[in-house]
Amino acid sequence: MIWRNIASNFLTLSIVLLLALAGAIAWGKHQFSGPGPSNIAQCVQIAPGASLNAVSQQLAAQGAVSSAYIFRAGADYLDKSRDLKFGSYLIEPNASMKDIVDVITAGGPSTCGTQVILRVGVRANSVLLRDMNPDTGAFEEIARFDPASGDVPEVIAAAQQKPDARLRITVAEGVTSWQIAEALKQVDFLSGEIKGVPAEGSLAPDTYEVEKGSERAALLAEMAKRQSAILAKAWEERPFGLPYKTPEEALIMASIVEKETGVAEERAQVASVFVNRLEQGMRLQTDPTVIYGVTGGRGVLDRGLRRSELNATTPYNTYRIDGLPPTPIANPGREAIQAALNPADTDYIFFVADGSGGHAFARTLEEHNANVARWREIESQRGQAVDTPVQDGG
Structure with a gap:
């Protein structure tokens, strides 16, 4: 009898322990x-x-x-x-x-921690050091400097040596290939020489993750690979009837669109103006191409175009030549390429700045002249010079 009680108690205890264990496992899984x-x-x-x-x-x-x-x-x-x-x-x-x-x-x-970022911009480059604030979970800027100065702050130099530092290159839309190549030369966490400037327009504006010591030439090759893929896909999906014979011509147009407007919503409209002009046999008459002919893509022209430059016959002066210039004038982003190959369906053939950062579009010369007059009035009110001609294209 006693052994039966012991066995019964043991069985009960075992069941209780098993239930407790199952509960603990379930709680642990939760x-x-x-x-x-x-x-x-x-x-x-x-x-x-x-x-x-x-x-x-x-x-x-x-x-x-x-x-x-x-x-x-x-x-x-x-x-x-x-x-x-x-x-x-x-x-x-x-x-x-x-x-x-x-x-x-x-x-x-x-995906977090210390970040050292080279930002390649149209007007200037910068190297930015960011780190995550553990109290907020947000990235905060620690330091920033101009890589052209060559004077790397100690805090950034130390950050670049961290084994887990995240190194990135961010290239803005509209920069030229020369600007990108020069910027890559200015940071010491990359290695290797750059032999020649890549073809204009061939590099994709984007963000690139790199490792310390990555080859500059390999990075440029990756940029070219991405741009080629973007252009090929957009060309494959283009609608019928566009006035481009080759993907390169579409890339040239995309670069013009990129330089003509910083307003994303306008890209397709700007593209429509230039497509309409090509189809009607009109010259493009756009200042950014003339500027590229003056600078060769080596930096920014910090002044207005001179009349002599507008009158000079060069391969990039679209006031003097018919059709497109011979090459792109910058590296267009994905959206500008899409706009060039998917222009808005409009009958606009003119546009001019409207004072808000965007443009006023016109179908006729009469409408355009009225828009120009309004723009000159805005310039006058701002105390800006009004003797620089406002061109048909931009």
Whole structure:
């Protein structure tokens, strides 16, 4: 009898323990897969050779996970405990432990932490140092300098040496190939020589992730590859009847559109003006092409065009030549290429600045002259010179 009672009690205890264990496992799974405790984005840095134990303790200390033990157990269960990837990773607010395991074992470019960014602009270049504020989860600017000065601030020089620093090149729409090549020469986290300036228009304005010591020539090749793919796709999908014989001619038009307007919503309208002019046998008469003929794409013309420059016959003076200039005049972005190959359906053949940053479009010379008069009045009210001719195209 006594043994029967002992067996019964043991069975009861075993059931209770099994139920408790099942409950603990269920609770652990819920903790592992449920929303995490951090209400802000966090940057998690995985050091080279870091162990799962060290990372789990780090995450718990940061408040990204509620339990280092459950995090380790979950990573073991998913068979990812040995898959940690070196780098700095952005963890979204309330990310679950499972989400965090997926992020830090997937690898790829670092998505947070220190960023050193070369920004290549039309008028100036800059190198920017940013870092994530752990209290807000937002990136904040730490320092900035002009790379042409050659005087790299110590804080940026030190940041470039960090093994997990994220190095990026951001190229603005409308910069020339010469400007890009010169900018790449100015930063010391790239290596190698640039042999010659790439063809105008052949480089895609975009953001490029690089590693310390990346070859400048390889980066330019990647820019050319992206631009070629963008142009090829847009050319393949173009509508019937456009006045371009080759993709290169479309790229030339895209570069003109890019330089004529900074208003995204206007690109297709600006493209329609130049397409209509080509179809009607009118000259394009656009200042940016003349400017390119003067500068050769080497920098910005910080003055108005002179009458002698407007009167000179050059391959880029679209007041003097018929049709398109021989090459693009800058590197157009994806949207400008799309606009050149998908122009708006209008009968506009003129446009001029309207004082708001955009343009006033016209179908007839009479309408255009009225728009020009309004623009001259705006210039006069602003105290600007009014003797520079306002051209048909822009």
